[in-house]
Amino acid sequence: KNQVEQSPQSLIILEGKNCTLQCNYTVSPFSNLRWYKQDTGRGPVSLTIMTFSENTKSNGRYTATLDADTKQSSLHITASQLSDSASYICVVSPYGGATNKLIFGTGTLLAVQP
Amino acid sequence: GAVVSQHPSWVICKSGTSVKIECRSLDFQATTMFWYRQFPKQSLMLMATSNEGSKATYEQGVEKDKFLINHASLTLSTLTVTSAHPEDSSFYICSASEASGSYEQYFGPGTRLTVT
Numbered sequence: 001k002n003q004v005e006q007s008p009q010s011l012i013i014l015e016g017k018n019c020t021l022q023c024n025y026t027v028s029p030f031s032n033l034r035w036y037k038q039d040t041g042r043g044p045v046s047l048t049i050m051t052f053s054e055n056t057k058s059n060g061r062y063t064a065t066l067d068a069d070t071k072q073s074s075l076h077i078t079a080s081q082l083s084d085s086a087s088y089i090c091v092v093s094p095y096g097g098a099t100n101k102l103i104f105g106t107g108t109l110l111a112v113q114p
Numbered sequence: 115g116a117v118v119s120q121h122p123s124w125v126i127c128k129s130g131t132s133v134k135i136e137c138r139s140l141d142f143q144a145t146t147m148f149w150y151r152q153f154p155k156q157s158l159m160l161m162a163t164s165n166e167g168s169k170a171t172y173e174q175g176v177e178k179d180k181f182l183i184n185h186a187s188l189t190l191s192t193l194t195v196t197s198a199h200p201e202d203s204s205f206y207i208c209s210a211s212e213a214s215g216s217y218e219q220y221f222g223p224g225t226r227l228t229v230t
Contacts, residue, residue: 036221043118043207043221044158089157102219104157 002027004092004105012111017080021108023073023090034091035064035075038107044089047075080112117141118210120222127198127229134194135225137208143188144210148219149181152205164191198229 004025013019025033032051036044048057048064050073056065061078077084090105117140127133137147145166150158162178164170164185172178182194191210195202205226209219 041205041224041226043120043209043224045221046218049218101160101163104159106157 002092002094002103004090004103006088006090006105006108008108009106010109010111012113013080015080015082015112015114018076018078019080019110021075021077021088021090021110023075023105025071025073025090025092025103025105027071027092027094027103029094030068030071031093031095033064033066033073034093034102035062035073036089036091038087038089040086047088077110080110082112082114085110085112116212116218116220118144118208118220118222120206120208120225122225123223124226125228127227129199129229130197132194132196133198133227134192135206135208135227137191137193137210137222139189139210139220142210142212142220144191144212145188146211147185147191148209148211149183149191149193150207150209152207152224158207161193195227198227200229203227203229 007022034049035047038044047062050057050066052068063076066073087107087109089107092103119138121136147164149161152158160173161176162170162172164183166185166188170183185191205224207224209221
């Protein structure tokens with residue numbers, strides 16, 4: 001069964017600190033993996049998208065890594081800000097192409113405290 | 115670029131009535147739009163996929179007669195919740211993909227539906 005699991009479920013860090021969120025997936029065949037940020041009461045916003053051939057991709061203070069062999073991904077947030085408080089969702093596309101269904105993880109709820 | 119809007123952002127309706135939610139791609143043409151539902155502290159659940167000019171494809175367990183989807187143009191899709199019940203109260207999110215076939219899905223800001 002295609003699944004995407006994230007850890008931890010929730011995380012509290014102090015402003016300015018770094019953190020790393022984990023994503024493990026069993027989706028096969030695998031096309032691409034995405035990380036989204038979802039603020040409370042808002043739709044998800046794309047942070048990174050990586051194909052199976054990419055190992056890392058950065059977007060400002062966000063850096064995603066991908067190991068297609070072990071089916072693991074991580075999202076590293078550097079120098080966290082209060083505005084980083086949100087749910088971070090790992091999403092895997094099993095086939096590739098815009099019209100294909102996405103498989104969503106349950107998210108990691110990050111709280112950045114002053 | 116690639117902005118998706120939803121209207122309304124929140125709506126309250128009485129049980130038994132119908133409510134329509136609009137999803138628009140503002141600066142691109144979307145051949146495919148997706149409708150999701152999200153309950154508190156849960157992830158997004160795909161309800162249906164709609165292609166412009168075609169009937170929507172519903173996920174297993176989603177009643178097509180209750181959740182009517184229309185994708186009449188390349189920039190507009192609508193979701194109508196018919197005979198709404200309190201258990202339909204949820205956060206409804208649409209997303210859209212560009213006609214170019216890129217991997218990206220652009221999500222709308224969501225619509226909070228409360229059925230009383």
